[in-house]
Amino acid sequence: MSEKILEIENLIVQFGGFRAINDLSFSMDPGELRVVIGPNGAGKTTFMDVITGKTKPLSGNVRFKGRNILPYKEHEIAQMGIGRKFQTPRVYMKLTPRENLELSCTRQKNVVAALLNRSSAAERQTVGGLLETIGLETKADIPAELLSHGEKQRLEIGMLVAQSPDLLLVDEPVAGLTDEETEAVGDLLLALAESHSIMVIEHDMEFVRQIARNVTVLHQGSVLCEGTMDQVQTDPRVIEVYLGQQDDDH
Amino acid sequence: MKVVEPIGSAAEPRRSLKTRKRQTLLMELAIAAGLGLLLLLIIPPLLNATGQGVRVNQLGRYLALAIAALGIDLIWGFTGMLSLGHGLFFALGGYALAMYLQLQLPPGQIPEFFGLYGVNELPAFWQPFYSFPFTLLAIWLVPLIVAALLGYLVFRNRIRGVYFSILTQAALIVFFNFFNGQQKLINGTNGLKTDTSTIFGVQASDPRAQMVFYSLSVLLLVGAYALCRWLTSGRLGRLLVAIRDDETRTRFSGYNPTWFKVFVFAVSAALAGIAGALYTVQSGIITPSSSLSTAFSIEMVIWVAVGGRATLVGAILGTLLVNFAKTLLSEKFPEVWLFFQGALFLSVVTVLPMGIVGWLREDGWNLLRSWLGRNRIETYPSLETDPEVEYERENIGN
Numbered sequence: 001m002s003e004k005i006l007e008i009e010n011l012i013v014q015f016g017g018f019r020a021i022n023d024l025s026f027s028m029d030p031g032e033l034r035v036v037i038g039p040n041g042a043g044k045t046t047f048m049d050v051i052t053g054k055t056k057p058l059s060g061n062v063r064f065k066g067r068n069i070l071p072y073k074e075h076e077i078a079q080m081g082i083g084r085k086f087q088t089p090r091v092y093m094k095l096t097p098r099e100n101l102e103l104s105c106t107r108q109k110n111v112v113a114a115l116l117n118r119s120s121a122a123e124r125q126t127v128g129g130l131l132e133t134i135g136l137e138t139k140a141d142i143p144a145e146l147l148s149h150g151e152k153q154r155l156e157i158g159m160l161v162a163q164s165p166d167l168l169l170v171d172e173p174v175a176g177l178t179d180e181e182t183e184a185v186g187d188l189l190l191a192l193a194e195s196h197s198i199m200v201i202e203h204d205m206e207f208v209r210q211i212a213r214n215v216t217v218l219h220q221g222s223v224l225c226e227g228t229m230d231q232v233q234t235d236p237r238v239i240e241v242y243l244g245q246q247d248d249d250h
Numbered sequence: 251m252k253v254v255e256p257i258g259s260a261a262e263p264r265r266s267l268k269t270r271k272r273q274t275l276l277m278e279l280a281i282a283a284g285l286g287l288l289l290l291l292i293i294p295p296l297l298n299a300t301g302q303g304v305r306v307n308q309l310g311r312y313l314a315l316a317i318a319a320l321g322i323d324l325i326w327g328f329t330g331m332l333s334l335g336h337g338l339f340f341a342l343g344g345y346a347l348a349m350y351l352q353l354q355l356p357p358g359q360i361p362e363f364f365g366l367y368g369v370n371e372l373p374a375f376w377q378p379f380y381s382f383p384f385t386l387l388a389i390w391l392v393p394l395i396v397a398a399l400l401g402y403l404v405f406r407n408r409i410r411g412v413y414f415s416i417l418t419q420a421a422l423i424v425f426f427n428f429f430n431g432q433q434k435l436i437n438g439t440n441g442l443k444t445d446t447s448t449i450f451g452v453q454a455s456d457p458r459a460q461m462v463f464y465s466l467s468v469l470l471l472v473g474a475y476a477l478c479r480w481l482t483s484g485r486l487g488r489l490l491v492a493i494r495d496d497e498t499r500t501r502f503s504g505y506n507p508t509w510f511k512v513f514v515f516a517v518s519a520a521l522a523g524i525a526g527a528l529y530t531v532q533s534g535i536i537t538p539s540s541s542l543s544t545a546f547s548i549e550m551v552i553w554v555a556v557g558g559r560a561t562l563v564g565a566i567l568g569t570l571l572v573n574f575a576k577t578l579l580s581e582k583f584p585e586v587w588l589f590f591q592g593a594l595f596l597s598v599v600t601v602l603p604m605g606i607v608g609w610l611r612e613d614g615w616n617l618l619r620s621w622l623g624r625n626r627i628e629t630y631p632s633l634e635t636d637p638e639v640e641y642e643r644e645n646i647g648n
Contacts, residue, residue, distance in 0.1 A: 052502060073506070074501035074502055075502075078503060078504035079504045084502045086502075090496055092488075092492040092496060094491050094495055095488055095491060095492060102488075103488060103500075103503060104504075106485070109503075109504050110506075111486070111509050111510055114484070114485045114489055115481070115484065117485070118484070163503065
């Protein structure tokens with residue numbers, strides 16, 4: 001590949017005296033599906049916060065499609081084509097799934113457009129198609145607060161796709177889901193990976209095995225190792241800090 | 251078994267939803283116009299005929315206040331910003347019109363109160379208020395600009411929630427101290443009187459002039475309602491609700507909430523300015539302690555809370571209800587009103603957290619239907635549209 005979709009060099013994030021991310025370097029090719037794992041406190045969510053502009057790093061470079069995105073704010077980065085799904089489903093509770101998707105789908109996101117432009121036929125069609133994909137057609141016009149947890153997760157993934165981003169950041173998409181729902185979300189992500197670059201943060205090893213091609217292990221704010229699932233699983237350092245530790249928990 | 255016709259394609263319920271929306275919108279428009287005409291043509295003569303002429307003036311003033319309440323509903327009910335300093339914008343509008351009226355004097359004279367403080371020259375910022383068109387603009391444009399500047403600084407720095415409320419209150423107190431202390435500029439604590447001035451050759455307290463102010467209050471209230479309804483019904487309205495419920499999320503959807511918040515805050519301030527002007531000419535005076543007191547700004551919030559947040563109609567209803575209750579109760583039992591106001595707010599918060607209109611829309615409607623014996627509990631839409639279920643409901647009965 002000529003150009004990386006995401007390139008991060010020597011990233012340092014410090015909160016007070018605590019270094020959440022320590023000299024981290026990372027890159028992703030276009031079209032890649034990457035899973036980031038790591039024990040609690042490894043800096044996974046902070047890592048996403050930096051990419052989406054929520055947290056500003058102390059030093060380092062973050063380039064998206066070759067462009068330095070550090071000076072930009074969250075909404076500008078979102079408009080450039082980085083979409084983010086949060087750990088807990090964050091949908092607009094008082095709006096219906098259809099309205100949720102419409103807000104994410106529209107290209108014009110300023111005050112005047114929100115006031116004057118009505119949704120175009122193409123947008124309505126996209127929204128209709130998405131409702132079908134995430135299986136919420138019959139509940140499209142009831143408030144989202146009435147949806148179940150799994151439905152909200154699916155709706156939020158739908159909102160993410162509606163933004164048509166080039167890079168999707170997905171934070172623990174299967175936390176609190178049943179096995180069946182987990183598999184459905186996995187299939188959804190694999191389908192999306194055909195046309196998007198996706199980075200997934202996950203704890204659920206079963207799920208990681210289902211979707212992972214390339215895995216990055218974070219530990220104490222830096223990359224511990226990278227490779228395929230099999231390579232990572234047999235790496236003694238990983239077993240020590242992460243997999244071993246998790247076995248102890250069970 | 252009879253063959254059940256399948257319910258049409260996905261596009262069909264969508265369209266019927268749309269036409270239903272349009273029908274309710276038309277109905278609402280008709281009701282608003284009807285109520286406006288009632289207030290305009292029928293209620294004043296009726297009150298005059300029954301010897302309650304003084305109530306017309308009160309009603310006019312409270313209708314003016316309802317315009318400000320609509321603005322509060324826009325920023326608090328829909329966008330979740332609790333402003334405790336809206337009296338500031340109300341006063342800016344009120345003072346603008348009062349200054350114009352004060353300047354209705356023979357050439358060469360300046361308003362009388364300046365003499366008391368030994369001021370012989372009209373302060374420069376009074377000069378433009380000789381012009382009626384400028385005054386008309388200033389009434390809403392000055393509050394709008396002040397709110398936009400204040401809002402931009404506050405929202406850009408992501409100040410929200412309680413901190414925003416405290417900040418608006420602080421801004422209000424700054425303005426109160428300024429208006430209260432500057433005798434030489436705007437007559438300080440005594441305020442500006444408007445009832446002895448003339449406007450278009452008629453004294454402002456003249457019944458004919460008052461009737462014009464009353465009618466303007468009605469018309470502008472209907473206009474303000476239509477404006478708010480328009481702002482909140484489309485995509486902007488949905489985005490405001492989204493910002494209220496999860497502002498951070500809207501950023502990651504690619505929206506910059508700062509500009510949306512600045513926009514509604516400015517619109518709401520402009521409405522408060524118009525309300526202030528209309529209220530001032532109908533009460534005959536504006537003073538810092540009447541318009542810039544913290545109690546007054548908090549009262550505005552109470553009107554909306556009583557009527558029902560994010561309902562618009564509730565803001566109007568709540569304003570009229572609370573203010574007439576205040577007038578009637580303080581006429582009969584002057585001591586009791588403040589206790590009653592406290593009790594009212596407490597009971598709304600505990601018993602009717604959605605306000606009167608909110609309760610009517612949620613529970614009241616169901617209650618009414620169950621009284622009429624037409625209760626029908628809705629299930630999931632998929633069940634509602636399931637042809638088998640429909641068939642059973644129609645042919646087998648409940």
